[in-house]
Amino acid sequence: MSDNEDNKKRRPLKSMPPDGFPLKTGLIWVAIILAIAAIFWLNPPKTPQPAVLNIQRVVEFAQEGKIANGYIRSDATGGRDWSVLTGETTEPILQNSAGTATKAFTATGRLTDSNLEQLQKSKVFIEKPATTAMTQLLYNVLPFIVVIGLLYFLFVRQLKSAGKGALSFGKSRAKMLTRDKDRITFSDVAGCDEAKEEVSEVVEFLKDPKKFQKIGGRIPKGILMVGPPGTGKTLLAKAIAGEADVPFFSISGSDFVEMFVGVGASRVRDMFEQGRKNAPCLIFIDEIDAVGRQRGAGLGGGNDEREQTLNSLLVEMDGFDTQEGVIIIAATNRPDVLDSALLRPGRFDRQVSIDLPDIIGREQILRVHARRITLSDNVDLGVIARGTPGLSGAELANLLNEAALLAARRNKKKVEMADVDEARDKLLWGLSRRRVMDDAEKRLVAWHEAGHAVVQAVLDDGTMPVHKVTIIPRGQSLGSTTYLPTKDILTRPKKRLLDEITMAMGGRIAEELVTGDFSNGAYGDIKQATRIARAMVCDYGMSELGPIAMGENQDTVFLGRDITRSQHISEDTARKVDIAVSDILNSQYKRCETIITEHRTALDKVAAALLEHETIEGRHVLEILKHGEIKSPIVSVRPPKLPPADAAKPADKPAPESAAGHAGSPEPSPA
Template identity: 50%
Template sequence: MTPKKNKGIITYLLVIVIAVFCLVYISSRLNSNAEKTEYTTVISYFDDLKVSYYELDLGTGDLTYTLRGEEDEKHYTVPNVNIFLSDTEDYRKLYNEKYPDEPLRQDYIKITDRTWLYSLIPVILTIVLGIAILYFMMKQSGGGGKYTTFGKANLKSGASARKATFKDVAGADEEKQELVEIVDYLKNPKKYTELGAKVPKGVLLLGPPGTGKTLLARAVAGEAGCPFFPISGSDFVEMFVGVGASRVRDLFEQAKKHAPAIIFIDEIDAVGRHRGAGLGGGHDEREQTLNQLLVEMDGFTGNESVIVIAATNRRDILDPALLRPGRFDRQIVVGYPDVKGREEILQVHAKNKPLGPDVDIKRIARTTRGFTGADLENVLNEAALLAARNNRSAIIEADIEEATLKVIAGPEKKSRIVTARDNFITAYHEAGHAVASYNLKTQEKVHQVTIIQRGMAAGMTIYRPDTDDRTVSRTKMREEIISLLGGRCAEELFTDDISTGASNDIERATSTARKMVTKYGFSKKIGTVVYGSDNDEVFLGKDYGHTKNYSEAVAAQIDEEVRAIIDKAYSECLEILKAHADKMHILAKYLLKYEKIDGDDFDKLMKNELVVDISDIPDEIPPYEKVETQGSENY
């Protein structure tokens, strides 16, 4: 144990001992004054001449006395010595006259009166204890404690930060190139100043969560070799007025002292939210913090060689003053990685993981469209956990497959009891999605169909994209709606009723149809006009002045057009499933028997190349199951 820790433990023990001593002393004093004998009772003994011996300590008021005919001594603390002496002034004379053969023994201990000292001890100990507690509170807070460091920036320790370089960042080549220039400027500023070039004062990293914005910032810190000051946007916000602005000033002062330096503000939307969006004074502190940040980045004072890098996934709510040139000059969009980027990311995260011979990184990259870097890292980590759980020495393809589905929808719930009727409905529901997609030209290939519950989904039809298309055509969106309605159409055609299982499908289909009409201009009847806005969420202060940019008559036309798109897609889906009813029955029965089917077997089944024995699976939907309750008489 280090001397510093020993010193801390000894100090804590000393404080505890002092506290216990104070409590014991105060308790003893209270107990001594809480004796059962009262002063009037003691004086009555003297009035009745019953006391044959007594001894009084004039300093403390402790009285020891013995009654006639008794040998045991009694003790009492006199409240006031002077009053007691006055009450017993003639007692010796009276007692000796009545009992001449038994003279009274009486002693007064004349010591210096120290009662004031005894009463002062608890006060002194309490003051000492209070000072000790205050000292340790301030010591634990560091330096002068949080009471004197509210205005200081809560900087993360550079030593404890995870190190990274540009080699650790994969799938973001253009983004890295933009940041390489900044690193190079910090290392060789003369090369740029000779050409009259100025480094961007601020770089804003934009993009969805998990795409690697913070990793890029850490890589800049690792490559630059200059002081790096990381802080979170929420660290500026406190309950005390003026603290946020003070912390901003302190942050930039520290950075200027160590220039050239980099300041990294993670989740800047916590402090950079649009001003004027609040009601009353509730947001004034945050706005003052933002004002100070704006001044520090581009105000009257010089701020050369201090570069601010910030990350956010909410550019839409940032104040426009932050985004203008001179503050965040360069805005880098860190989006979802393409297939090449996903392959590179998987290679980075698979570096220290043993992969089996059947694992194909390129195939995994193709089937994980829409995954972020964090998602891909999670997939490989879950696969490694699955391999370890099954006592394998390497990660195999089945582990990757299961980990991917686990990341998308959660783990399988095989132990959950599902009725035969629910299984039947789910099988035809998922078969409807799969068969409809298979017969639509623009839809992606079916990767897996399962009726095993995952998360909130009773079953799933998973698709495998072949390309990373950035644009979506009107035909593809229409066919996507048809595919989404496949489950409900299948229930209507092949079961005796429709169920709630298609609620999410209908919600997604309706949302897609509404975007086709109001956002993408795909409706000839409504026209190539955008109705509404992308940001429909409530934003206090703005929403009160927000009005729709279309009339009620147009709103009715939009609703009619959305419904027409859905109705037409529903009719087309019914026709597809009716035309391929034989495939529907085969696929649904296959799922009822084997619970899942992969993409290759699905293709073979659709092409009549897969022969399976499903004669033992019933054609009719099972009836509702009645639950027999044991011991119902107790209810």
């Protein structure tokens, strides 16, 4: 299938208004055609004026055979015997009042029985029913009714049903989620036990408000959920409504802000009015920083529409009481930019922090999302949780989904552990690319990654063992060394930071020891080591300069980060900082060089195993260091060949500045 055909199939459908019918182009053309037809009906093309005759003359023409066709119509308005004769002659033998020769004629008068009998004998006259006043009225008025009704159906009703008309422009766009469909409870939310405990009393209040009112307790008016993207803020708000079994209104902060001043404030008032009508209920405002940003900040003053909307929100939150059963829940990942008036007690009384899940929380999240996926018996969710530090709940759900898609592409009936590992590597470091290196570059990358693996295995104290070493290119790196922490690392002592710098130097030293030359493969390693060393000196106080923070910057939040800086150290101190950073890097470089020299034999064997198998596990590195050879079997991790459509795609060229690298930071998540 070509790319164009594929894009056509995946092209999104045209948007439709929330209510009513879509404004189809075909209906517009129908309206135009009917309008044109009505115009021609009411204003037919001008024809020559007929000649006016008497009935006797018409009877004579009929007897002589000069009538081509004719019609007899009784006119009830003129009397019982009053008739109208119309028709045409065979030739233009008549003249109208304008003196023009014509075939058409008309005659009006009383038609006797003998005349009627003679006209019927000619067999050219046809009798028509009588024309009444009501028939004439309908004939003239019906086209107008049809055209006006069609225009009303197409335009007026369409604007009203779409909710975008002038009358509904200031209405709230909050969507009410039904309680019977897609109900979410606390059992569907994992990894944030403390946050669930914080909001559990809100559920109790919505179920039994008198329990708190008897002792004078007042439930918070508003709850602000703060946390990184993907941690489950919206999901937790839906779970509160599901547990309490109350209506749930959801709206985004950007839905309030419009080009016209006053529209957002009107929508805020309408939203609270809807909440009062459906009390008890929950109103959830996602990304509240879009409307709740600090007023009067930034270049060029503030935004009148956004500030008026915020003022209306502040007044409405002060104007209602929680006794009505309306609770506001908002979510943001930028609490630092919110206006202080929005965070004071009486508005958003409570802030619930939802952070990235720990190792236990990640395993619980994986178990929740694994309910919909058929997993093999060899899938250990605890091992997956250990290998995904720093990942949010949304990223963990995406990990299992990618593993299921990968297993389906390989025609498997269950998701295996190898599929999960492949999906994790794909999400964290990118797709594998197998046709970007020749043999010479592959040997260079093998020595580079062997250097990282040997140094990490020697320095590891049991908390960060080597998990996997590979020379399969992924993303912008041509190889990677990953390690699997046995627990979440919350603090990083000086010894561990120095070990990280030493391990980062392992690839460069291994290249120099084998080839006698350097490559740009250590670009990312050197950058990471320098960043750690500078943080040790300037932020952590881990140098001879003492416990002094010298990296403080005053960033202007509303202008962008790192735009304005305030330098608080002198030039002499800055020179000392550079010397201290250089001393740390040079000392760890020498330390790494000593380790690799002492374990040169292990380095060679690890590199040889990588060249043969492309990927080896951390236990194989430990076996080489301990026994001098690999004892356990190496399971091939080469994925089976994909369909030709995927295999035929050309591989991307690697970035020249990051030819090889190592992975395995305690925070591997790109987020």
